[in-house]
Amino acid sequence: MKKAYLGVDVGSISTKGVIIDKNNKILAEAYLWTEGNPIGAVKRLISELANQFEQKKYKVVGVGTTGSARKLTGTILGANVVKNEITAHAIGTTSLYPEVRTIFEIGGQDSKIIIIEDGIVVDYAMNTLCAAGTGAFLTSQARRLGLEVEEFGPLALQSNNPTNIAARCTVFAESDLVHKMQIGHRREDIVAGLCKAVVTNYLNNVGKGKKIKSPIVFQGGVSKNIGVIKAFSDVTKEEIIVDPNSHLLGALGVAILAKNKKSEKDFDFDINEIEFETRGVECKKCANNCEIICVFKDGYLIDSWGNRCENGAIKIKEQS
Amino acid sequence: MKIGIPRAFLYYKYRYLWETFFHELGCEIVLSPETNRQIVKDGINYAMDESCLSSKIYLGHVHYLIDKCDYILVPRIANFGLGEVVCTKFQAAYDVIANTFRDQNIKILNYNIDHRKKQTEFKAFMKMGKELNKRKFEIIRAYFMAKQAEKTYFQLELKKQQELLKRDSELKVLIVSHAYNIYDKFVGEPIVKYLEKLDCIIIIGEISPKQEAKQEAKEMSPTLPWTYNKELLGAIKLYQKQVDGIVLMSSFPCGPDSLVNEMIIRKVKGKPILNLVLDEQEGNAGMETRLESFVDIIKLKKDVVNEKQKES
Incomplete structure (x- = not known):
């Protein structure tokens, strides 16, 4: 089984994804509209990539996310690299040019x-x-x-x-x-x-x-x-x-970053069956009233952000 | 006697002077809390639509202090002499506050600095002391104590910063921003914290030997009128060789900064510069993208330079 790496770039308008092998060759690619729903877009993206990808021959061992929704999608995909799009694009482009x-x-x-x-x-x-x-x-x-x-x-x-x-x-x-x-x-x-x-x-x-x-x-x-x-x-x-793939270069860059990362983790393509949900809660512990975004996976809280101070930090219970 | 001081705008520039002065005169100081969302909201309610975020915040702080003290300190600063002016917001502050809150039983303690009309800081503080019914001798003493305290604190801050500048192994980022923006809990603190999270050492442009800085600024632009911007511009000159990158941070739509930052971007060469304009919006993804990628760049650049040095 050969190793492969997934890069996902979720922008304000479109969502892009590639899977590459260890020589940065693109094995699968997808491009679709975000339509204001980054979670839904990522799910559609993953199933589209899964269809093109020979899961018997390759195994995805690293995931990177970039784009303005990188944090949310990084949490959902269990990414080992979450990187801003400027760095990701620079890396993707210099790999080709x-x-x-x-x-x-x-x-x-x-x-x-x-x-x-x-x-x-x-x-x-x-x-x-x-x-x-x-x-x-x-x-x-x-x-x-x-x-x-x-x-x-x-x-x-x-x-x-x-x-x-x-x-x-x-x-x-x-x-x-x-x-x-x-x-x-x-x-x-x-x-x-x-x-x-x-x-x-x-x-x-x-x-x-x-x-x-x-x-x-x-x-x-x-x-x-x-x-x-x-x-x-x-x-x-x-x-x-x-480049004919100019729209994919951010995803490519972050896939390369995931490849360069030493930590490896097997990626499961079955995220379509998992229920992801985000909920905004207002922290009322001080006058800032921060809006905290909580991300739930099948009803379990897996991550949260948006708090300006430690008072609003939400403890994540270890899932058994 | 309770003196209310809005924790915004010039407070961050003159806090040691003001606090020591009133303390020495035996007054109690009531400070508004660190900027929070409620204060911002109140400020926006009272402010003109077109004024800058920082001045909106200031109004919020003044509003907080009403009915909590005997006087609220609102200084008016017009100029420090020919060619040494400040943003018109500081010139207008007294009148804006008096008018905005005219129906709310507000009692303003003000001092006026206008060197072109021979109104110096010393005179201003004398008048202010008189308004508080203090004796001449007491006021003079309090003023000089306050000046001494201010000097001591400035030197202390400067010394601390000099220590930070010596740390060569870490990334150093110079933040060029008015004191009331960088020290504000709502405006500047999230930026500073985020940069620290990315393992950067923060060098603050506001902390500098002011006279030296102004001299440096003159060489870059002989006609720049704003005193506070001159201090910041000069600080870039003084620190630029020792830092890895420069972040210009201003509040939308600051007039002086919009012109000066433009000049800085064109004239300061050799260091990556990030121009951040902050507004009321709270989604911080855009801000984080900019800071994170900026730090990535200066990190890469530093690594390359280090490698080259090792080779040679």
Whole structure:
């Protein structure tokens, strides 16, 4: 039986998972929408991966989780590595592109830039908590234009004269966009303008003060948008590399981290039959009234978080 | 005589001065509790929508003290001379508080610092003592005792920090943040605690030899107007070689910080910088992601540098 490693990346919009062997070769992969329900999404993800995976030949001995729901999914899957998505992405990308110097990433709510020298992250920046200019922005604008976000890229390529749209703030961008529509700008020009706005907003905000050197790899959900890729290469005058698996690189990175971890633990694919539930309780022990999230597995409390002080710590009873 | 002091804003900068002064004058001090959710909630209720998180919190603390003391201390600071101003919030504090709570029987004890109108700290404290019906001699004595105490504490803090800076084997993170943010239980403490959980040593920008820091700041920006920001900017210069990374932490939407942090990101080279803007939101996943990945980076960088040193 050969060893395999599972990496799961649960983001705000989509949930990604891969299983790799000891040479980082992808044995199974899955990609689906989180739909506001990370627990449900992980369960669906695991069963999808289980279907593709030769359970007779391989055995999963390490699990890593990343993405904004990494803590919750890490608890559920009994992960041995729970890592932030920036580190995970950097590791995933450098495993495929050891020469990479700059990683652009635009996801559903976050955008980041990672600067790499000699295979090591030396600097990065992330958007402040405001989600302007991320995937969520493009999705909501697409809705306003009556388009699917998937149609955005090809339509943007048809434009010769992208409309200028102020994208510093999503709310302002939206009113700007409506005005431009009303005075007769063509739809493809507006769409191309939005793609350009995302890029300039990104480079001015997240990328400010950073030396952008090629090779540049672009990833995250927005990297599927060919209009944004084109806008990036127009502005930077460099080739933009987008891996066909660009959406999976965070999951790949965290699977590699799980592989590098010395501790091994057999993973059970049968989590579908287990009932996971979270409950929020308000700790009333002081004026902070922290909201504590408790995670239950088949009715047993397995973890909790959200307390600002020790008063709110919930003791976990050992399960017999 | 009970003097109420809101545990927010300038308290964290002048606590030794204030506490010793009132103590020496024989007054009882009533301090509002550490910021908690109720205080934040009250503050948001009273504050203007657009003001910064820190000033909202301040209002919450003032509200807590009403009816619990004879006077509430609300200083007004306009400037420390030409080209030495502070955020307008401190200039407006007295009027904002007096107006916001005008129907609530609030009695404000205030002092006014405005060097351009010859209102120095000494004069301000004399006036304040007079308002409390103390004799001139008593007030002067209390003021100088307070100044001495302040100096002693500052030197003690500075010495402690110098010790921390010597610890070379651990990761050191410089937090550049106003005292009222970094020392606040609600705003800064979760960040400090999280960084400590990640095995970092925290170097606090607010603790620095202030005159030296201001001199350094002048070299970076000769025209920067805000005194408190100058102190922080200079602290970066003083500490940057000894730390592994810099965290800029400010409360949304702080005016001075938004400009100064932008300049810092562009001008300070060679150290990873993380810019954290804090608001009322309580989900801390975003904050943790930023801090954790930041620490990952500086850790990797330090390891590489160490290895190179070993090789050579």
